[in-house]
Amino acid sequence: MSDLGALLRKAREQRGLSLEDIQDLTKIRKRYLEAIEEGNYAVLPGSFYVRAFVKNYAENVGLDAEEVLRLYQKEIPAPAPEPVVETVQRPRRAQTQSSDRWSRWGFRSLMWLFFILIVVIVYVFYINNPVNKKVDTADDSTKITDQTKPPEENKGNTPDTNEPDNTPDAGTDTPDPEPPVTPPSTTVTFIRSTGKTNYYEVSPAAGTHKLELKVVGGSGWVGVSENKVGGKYLLTKTLKDGESETIDVTVPVYINIAHANLTDVTIDGVLIDDGNKKGSRKMQLDPAEAVGTGTETGTDTDTSSNSETNTTTP
Secondary structure (H helix, E strand, O other): OOHHHHHHHHHHHHOOOOHHHHHHHHOOOHHHHHHHHHOOHHHOOOHHHHHHHHHHHHHHOOOOHHHHHHHOOOOOOOOOOOOOOOOOOOOOOHHHHHHHHHHHHHHHHHHHHHHHHHHHHHHHHHHHOOOOOOOOOOOOOOOOOOOOOOOOOOOOOOOOOOOOOOOOOOOOOOOOOOOOOOOOOEEEEEEEEEOOEEEEEEEOOOOOEEEEEEEOOOOEEEEEEEOOOOOOEEEEEEEOOOOEEEEEEOOOEEEEEOOHHHEEEEEOOEEEOOOOOOOOEEEEEEEHHHOOOOOOOOOOOOEEOOOOEEEEOO
16 A cells, blocks of 8 residues: 555544545545555556546545645656647748738838827817816806895695594504514424435425534544535534534535534534434435435445434524
């Protein structure tokens, strides 16, 4: 086994991931992953793919991919250099050189004509609108007198004092205010278990939920992806003892935990029971109306039909 392969394998095992898990995350075939760990790069389809596969592998086990490529650049086979094609320039004929000379002179003449035209336009505008032209700020024909007339009385619009007063009495009953609307509570229901993946139903399905992951009693890697396994990562981090991470998510989401016995997962304050067994554990959280439509590529086929519901009211 090569030094690079040993480093990648150690990082994978520390996070409780198998080669099948790395295959699901990176979309790289398992036999290629085994060849990278063993340093057998001849199995890979080409030297160009070696760097790409190693970089993808390192990123998914929490390593700095650029630093790994830099440290082990002598071990990784370099891609084949591309052939350099030299262009041969034919000597220009005398007629072509003459045409280029006239083209340059024509372009320069056109630029000078354009500049002169701009100067003429500015000069004409300045002549027609001199800066020192007097501007009348007031109309002299407007007559201002000191005589003012009082406002005429509004005849015929005097309010009738005999009209009845429509003001409601102080004792008139007023309608009671409507009671405040209580937001729906969050419910998490266990649906089934396939291999190491537990499926849960989250209600209400619409809206944003707060997902919190907390590690107690050690350290462990956690990952959260959109939709299902292989989706875009929303969170990938190794949490130390007592650390927690909270993100806003919209179901469906896929959760991957390296150490289930050390990690507590809650959504909107509802603790999701994963059995607290040692080893890795996956969770698929689906909206209420989408339960039963997800798929999982796990190797185990044991299925549990028991359902468990956890509820919280914000």
